[in-house]
Amino acid sequence: MNVAIIGCGQTNHRSRRLDVSAPELIDEAVQLALSDARIGPDGIDAIVVGNMEHFEGIHLSDLWAVEGTGGVGKPQIKVATGGTTGSSLAQAAYYLVASGFYRTVMAVGWERLSDSEGETTTGIVTAFDPIYERPTLAGAVSGLAILACQYQAKFKTRAEDAALVVVQARENAARNPHAHLTKPVTVADVVKSPLLSSPIRYLDMCPTSDGACAVVFTSDPGDRKSAWARGVASRHNHTYLGDVAEGSADFKHTLKLAAAEAYRLAGMSNPRKEIDVVEMYEPCTWAALDWAEALGLCGPGEAAGLWASGATRLDGDIPVNPSGGVLCTNPIGATGLVRVAEAAMQVRGIAGARQVDGVETAMATGFGGSFWNEVMILGAKP
Secondary structure, eight states: OOOEEEEEEEOOOBSOOTTSOHHHHHHHHHHHHHHHHTOOGGGOOEEEEEOOHHHHTOSOHHHHTHHHHTOTTSOEEEOOBTBTHHHHHHHHHHHHHHTTSOSEEEEEEEEOGGGSSOOHHHHHHTTSOTTTTGGGOOSHHHHHHHHHHHHHHHHOOOHHHHHHHHHHHHHHHTTOTTOSOOOOOOHHHHHHSOEEETTEEGGGBOOOOBEEEEEEEESOOTTSOOEEEEEEEEEOOOOOGGGOOTTTTOHHHHHHHHHHHHHHHHTOSOHHHHOSEEEOOOSBHHHHHHHHHHTTSSOTTOHHHHHHTTTTSTTSSSOBOTTOOTTTOOOHHHHHHHHHHHHHHHHHTOOGGGOOTTOOEEEEEEEETTTEEEEEEEESOO
């Protein structure tokens, strides 16, 4: 069954949203999505909900947040797949509609680390083997640093090349009223910022944000502006980081596999030419370079040139993250869902100042968990 996105809503994302409770924060996004979809709460048949609850130290997040999600008296399913949670919410909602179980499903993701002493680094480091991996892992940063070291060694890429990714991301975020980080930065600012885990510096990394996002999926969009799901794929594995190698279990291998499957389902053979916008989950600048190649947007070692050429800008031939991306906004449990929402808005032509002209096809990706990558391709037609 064909599935369309008809409604998207997201909060303004900030370091701390102390003006609202978590259910109130969630409700902001839900109400915006319902308004965009032109339906009321009764038009939602089921809800898929999730966040990084073990980082926040609050159990059963799907239950205590039910007043915000609107899940009272409805089937409500919790999904939690680490950093991939947001994109997994979107895929779960898609499959519930595509299967025919429900006509209209809303995916709801959020994060509010300011509610507790929760910290992403603490949560991630304890997920790894205490003998073989934990001494070299200080959370997400050092895991991504391993990827960056491999990429830099292979292609001799300079820190300045990677820095250009966040420079362009901030330029785009300045057009996005929901974005968390919008202050412009220069390449010099990035390469002079504090070193976190070589070669990753402070401004190479994404923030953590308080925020929420909701997206409405349906098999019966009627006359609403719609973004149709054309290819949906998820791939993941888990191995000791010491065993990571090109072509076996590296970070981007699962992205290559997921992208290949999504392209097959969408009937695509040349993503660089057939995709108009990419909303990529890029937790750091170096990952953006590596994963652009994994997605087939350019050849191996060519991503730095892709950014330097201006091809990834809003007026380029393959705009990447018109929203500013994860480097500017990262409400962890919702981050992948924000990518889907932003891609859908581009296809529907309602992205405002960050709208790319003539978008017919957009791609959203998600990353997290145990080398977990997900891809969703959206189009203007079923």
